[in-house]
Amino acid sequence: xxxxxxxxxxxxxxxxxxxxxxxxxxxxxxxxxxxxxxxxxxxxxxxxxxxxxxxxxxxxxxxxxxxxxxxxxxxxxxxxxxxxxxxxxxxxxxxxxxxxxxxxxxxxxxxxxxxxxxxxxxxxxxxxxxxxxxxxxxxxxxxxxxxxxxxxxxxxxxxxxxxxxxxxxxxxxxxxxxxxxxxxxxxxxxxxxxxxxxxxxxxxxxxxxxxxxxxxxxxxxxxxxxxxxxxxxxxxxxxxxxxxxxxxxxxxxxxxxxxxxxxxxxxxxxxxxxxxxxxxxxxxxxxxxxxxxxxx
Amino acid sequence: xxxxxxxxxxxxxxxxxxxxxxxxxxxxxxxxxxxxxxxxxxxxxxxxxxxxxxxxxxxxxxxxxxxxxxxxxxxxxxxxxxxxxxxxxxxxxxxxxxxxxxxxxxxxxxxxxxxxxxxxxxxxxxxxxxxxxxxxxxxxxxxxxxxxxxxxxxxxxxxxxxxxxxxxxxxxxxxxxxxxxxxxxxxxxxxxxxxxx
Ligand SMILES: Cc1cc2nc3c(=O)[nH]c(=O)nc-3n(C[C@H](O)[C@H](O)[C@H](O)COP(=O)(O)OP(=O)(O)OC[C@H]3O[C@@H](n4cnc5c(N)ncnc54)[C@H](O)[C@@H]3O)c2cc1C
Ligand code: FES
Ligand code: FES
Numbered sequence: 204x205x206x207x208x209x210x211x212x213x214x215x216x217x218x219x220x221x222x223x224x225x226x227x228x229x230x231x232x233x234x235x236x237x238x239x240x241x242x243x244x245x246x247x248x249x250x251x252x253x254x255x256x257x258x259x260x261x262x263x264x265x266x267x268x269x270x271x272x273x274x275x276x277x278x279x280x281x282x283x284x285x286x287x288x289x290x291x292x293x294x295x296x297x298x299x300x301x302x303x304x305x306x307x308x309x310x311x312x313x314x315x316x317x318x319x320x321x322x323x324x325x326x327x328x329x330x331x332x333x334x335x336x337x338x339x340x341x342x343x344x345x346x347x348x349x350x351x352x353x354x355x356x357x358x359x360x361x362x363x364x365x366x367x368x369x370x371x372x373x374x375x376x377x378x379x380x381x382x383x384x385x386x387x388x389x390x391x392x393x394x395x396x397x398x399x400x401x402x403x404x405x406x407x408x409x410x411x412x413x414x415x416x417x418x419x420x421x422x423x424x425x426x427x428x429x430x431x432x433x434x435x436x437x438x439x440x441x442x443x444x445x446x447x448x449x450x451x452x453x454x455x456x457x458x459x460x461x462x463x464x465x466x467x468x469x470x471x472x473x474x475x476x477x478x479x480x481x482x483x484x485x486x487x488x489x490x491x492x493x494x495x496x497x498x499x
Numbered sequence: 500x501x502x503x504x505x506x507x508x509x510x511x512x513x514x515x516x517x518x519x520x521x522x523x524x525x526x527x528x529x530x531x532x533x534x535x536x537x538x539x540x541x542x543x544x545x546x547x548x549x550x551x552x553x554x555x556x557x558x559x560x561x562x563x564x565x566x567x568x569x570x571x572x573x574x575x576x577x578x579x580x581x582x583x584x585x586x587x588x589x590x591x592x593x594x595x596x597x598x599x600x601x602x603x604x605x606x607x608x609x610x611x612x613x614x615x616x617x618x619x620x621x622x623x624x625x626x627x628x629x630x631x632x633x634x635x636x637x638x639x640x641x642x643x644x645x646x647x648x649x650x651x652x653x654x655x656x657x658x659x660x661x662x663x664x665x666x667x668x669x670x671x672x673x674x675x676x677x678x679x680x681x682x683x684x685x686x687x688x689x690x691x692x693x694x695x696x
Pocket of ligand 1: 229362363
């Protein structure tokens, strides 16, 4: 095994081009587990820790450009206002020690259906900035997850940053697990209100082979909110609408039975979380607080 | 591969490190610093917690090559680290790379066998003393990681609420399940620090 320690982003891209099978290592919280347990023996490890700009972020007018290696603890601390959904999701990841190292770039690299950043990114709206010596491309988050632990990166590409839409309304993240800390999601749900475009976006974790949006549920709700004039009246959402939204969200799942939960439990729980996160965000849109308080 | 880094204020060069090796392994097996415990090697238990440039991390999940040129504090250096902080940076910690642990002490300090100086002088950091006084140590396997995590909490937040303590220690498992005493110890260390101010 070789340990590549590029000191700059250009060197990292060159190293990845020269060794397309090299495994990037950021926080190491996924990679090192695999190496410690001999599940993976890459011929090259490509360390990203020395590249300072990967741990920086820029807050633009519409987006936050989040460096691939920014650890979760910094997102919780510094980006709660701009990225409330992702900050809430970050807070549910593992433990302080893991959050001090683990990154959204690593979560995307692993692309586990259970990764907690994914529902938040799907709900907020995001693009992955992938770069190689050949150039840069922006991958819409909806097109990024291609299969169980598979993503749209080419072998010579690295994630430079994630461009995430700044919140223009309340966002929520909810996760089902057996305890509050150190728990892989049985399933998770992210929801963002976008009053600017009068749309609602969602993200479901751990209830399908990849993280997915509940598109039908979104379309139904967007139409119902528009027709009922809810965005202007800020009235309480009709229970039947919320119920139908929840049912459609549950229907967007394609879960499996595993040690953490059964498929039918997951479908049920996603419906409940959809209804709750809609309730919480809508209450806060109506002006009743609770925009960044989460629940696990 | 060769890795150069600072451990408990002392520059160290590790040779023939395997590229997939963890910082934890280097500390325990190559540097004779077995204070950081190896219990799960998958980030679940926190018994391997060390400070990396001031930040608490699971050393089992840091690749050795990633610590090149960086500063590590382990439980063996905690007493010196806390003493230096109390003298030089009351109410805060050292900026990473600024001074490491107490340099004079560190220069005199021999890493092998581990914790010699602390044992010679018998001086413990306030959090270590509090763990003993509160009876927070049973088998002791989780203790080093808890000490490092709890010390960092009190550095950041000298008057933590119970919720703060639980949150800060949520990545540290105690198999003997002595959590109440552990909470007591952190409360005790915080109370004592307040008294001395
Ligand atoms: C005890 C424990 C608990 C955990 N709990 C959770 C949890 O609750 N929720 C959750 O979502 N995750 C959890 N994880 C998984 C892990 O912490 C996350 O997936 C984290 O986001 C990984 O980030 P990292 O920087 O550590 O990635 P690494 O381990 O460094 O890398 C992960 C993958 O991404 C690739 N990669 C990293 N950076 C880049 C880049 N810039 N470009 C291209 N590829 C890249 C790597 O090659 C690797 O394949 C847990 C892990 C542990 C050990
Ligand atoms: S040994 Fe590192 S967390 Fe358990
Ligand atoms: S005292 Fe035994 S594991 Fe905590």
